[in-house]
Amino acid sequence: MEKEIKICVIGLGYVGLPLARLFSTKYKTVGFDMNAKRCEALMAGHDATLEVSDELLQDAINNHGFRCTADIEEIRDSNFYVVAVPTPVDKDNKPDLTPLYGASTTVGKVIGKGDIVVYESTVYPGVTEDECIPVVEKVSGLKFNEDFFAGYSPERINPGDKLHTVEKIKKVTSGSTPEIGKIVNEVYSSVITAGTHLAPTMKVAEAAKVIENSQRDINIAFVNELSKIFNLMGIDTQAVLEAAGTKWNFLPFRPGLVGGHCIGVDPYYLAQCAQRFGYNPEIILAGRRMNDGMGEYVASQVIKLMLKKGIQVLNSNILILGFTFKENCPDVRNTKVIDIYRALKEYNLNITVYDPWANPAVAKHEYGIDITNELPKGKYNAAIAAVAHKEFEGLDVASLLNDNHVIYDVKWTLNPEIVDGKL
Numbered sequence: 001m002e003k004e005i006k007i008c009v010i011g012l013g014y015v016g017l018p019l020a021r022l023f024s025t026k027y028k029t030v031g032f033d034m035n036a037k038r039c040e041a042l043m044a045g046h047d048a049t050l051e052v053s054d055e056l057l058q059d060a061i062n063n064h065g066f067r068c069t070a071d072i073e074e075i076r077d078s079n080f081y082v083v084a085v086p087t088p089v090d091k092d093n094k095p096d097l098t099p100l101y102g103a104s105t106t107v108g109k110v111i112g113k114g115d116i117v118v119y120e121s122t123v124y125p126g127v128t129e130d131e132c133i134p135v136v137e138k139v140s141g142l143k144f145n146e147d148f149f150a151g152y153s154p155e156r157i158n159p160g161d162k163l164h165t166v167e168k169i170k171k172v173t174s175g176s177t178p179e180i181g182k183i184v185n186e187v188y189s190s191v192i193t194a195g196t197h198l199a200p201t202m203k204v205a206e207a208a209k210v211i212e213n214s215q216r217d218i219n220i221a222f223v224n225e226l227s228k229i230f231n232l233m234g235i236d237t238q239a240v241l242e243a244a245g246t247k248w249n250f251l252p253f254r255p256g257l258v259g260g261h262c263i264g265v266d267p268y269y270l271a272q273c274a275q276r277f278g279y280n281p282e283i284i285l286a287g288r289r290m291n292d293g294m295g296e297y298v299a300s301q302v303i304k305l306m307l308k309k310g311i312q313v314l315n316s317n318i319l320i321l322g323f324t325f326k327e328n329c330p331d332v333r334n335t336k337v338i339d340i341y342r343a344l345k346e347y348n349l350n351i352t353v354y355d356p357w358a359n360p361a362v363a364k365h366e367y368g369i370d371i372t373n374e375l376p377k378g379k380y381n382a383a384i385a386a387v388a389h390k391e392f393e394g395l396d397v398a399s400l401l402n403d404n405h406v407i408y409d410v411k412w413t414l415n416p417e418i419v420d421g422k423l
Helices: 016-024 036-043 054-064 098-110 127-140 178-189 202-233 237-244 266-276 282-292 294-308 337-345 360-367
Strands: 006-010 028-032 067-069 080-083 116-119 149-152 171-173 196-198 317-321 350-354 380-385 401-409
Touching (some): 006 098, 016 054, 016 080, 080 098, 098 127, 116 127, 127 149, 171 178, 178 196, 202 282, 282 294, 294 401, 317 337
Parallel strands (some): 006 080, 116 149, 380 401
């Protein structure tokens, strides 16, 4: 691009905000989000997701001119649009492209001749060109690859990870033409210190992203199945994996709950795409079934342990430690801890969920349950360490329980000497 690059990032969540903040160190950057309250909070210098520290955010605003807005008129002078909105699945695990359609409509209202729109949202191959671009064309009245251009650079954000931040993770880039691909790659490589990889086409880049998390999902499903087998055999899964891990090429996956907005969702996008081409993916969907059933499995194991210890199950008091989808992160999207909760509720138990990171109002709105940020007092019949928050390390869980109790450790967080069962 011969003109000065002015960037607009659409969607200021876990992915968009860190990227926009990073771009602002090099380019004139504005962040757009339909949630006006979110924009106001960011402009006040605080990110509720905790992905961008107050110090970095305030530096971007005060020293680099970064601003956030919900007013579409304030993004019209941009010429390099980046779409970073969620791509969830619906109740039937079908890809929900509604946020992408909405963001593409927004882009269509402001994009001008010669401008570029880059999509970061995780999708199956072909979505950018077949679903998003037609919306931009229709709304803008411009012709794709003549009047405006596109790119795809899959997000690689790891929520809660302060070591592997956005600039430290190698970025895949692509463009709708070879020339545009080079421009997109140059823009990203100017801020990504870990470097970039220019894919030959947008579909290659889309496919690369969707298989990254599908691969992890399948590997975790494998060790989840191993955990079930070894539990039946009375063998410590953790000890087995540690022994096997002494071989140089053994992959270090661990059993657990697979939630969140990536690993627990992306395989469904790949499966949907495969089915459209007449192929029914077996391994991908088998892995999803295994991982989606782990919450109910944990609940059943806890009940069995209680019965073995002669603990009255009906109306007993259960403490769940952690509710977010991963440790040291406030994100509750697609958390599988809710599956444990709902499975236990079928036994008419009194359940307390303690999570120092999660927002109780968000949990109530999304899942209809009450959680607390304060360590509860009282005596419980069982405790489940569901998330490995740093606050749980060294926690004297036994002091919160009755003398006869059950402690189940999902994440291998607690002292194994006090644990009655684990994955």
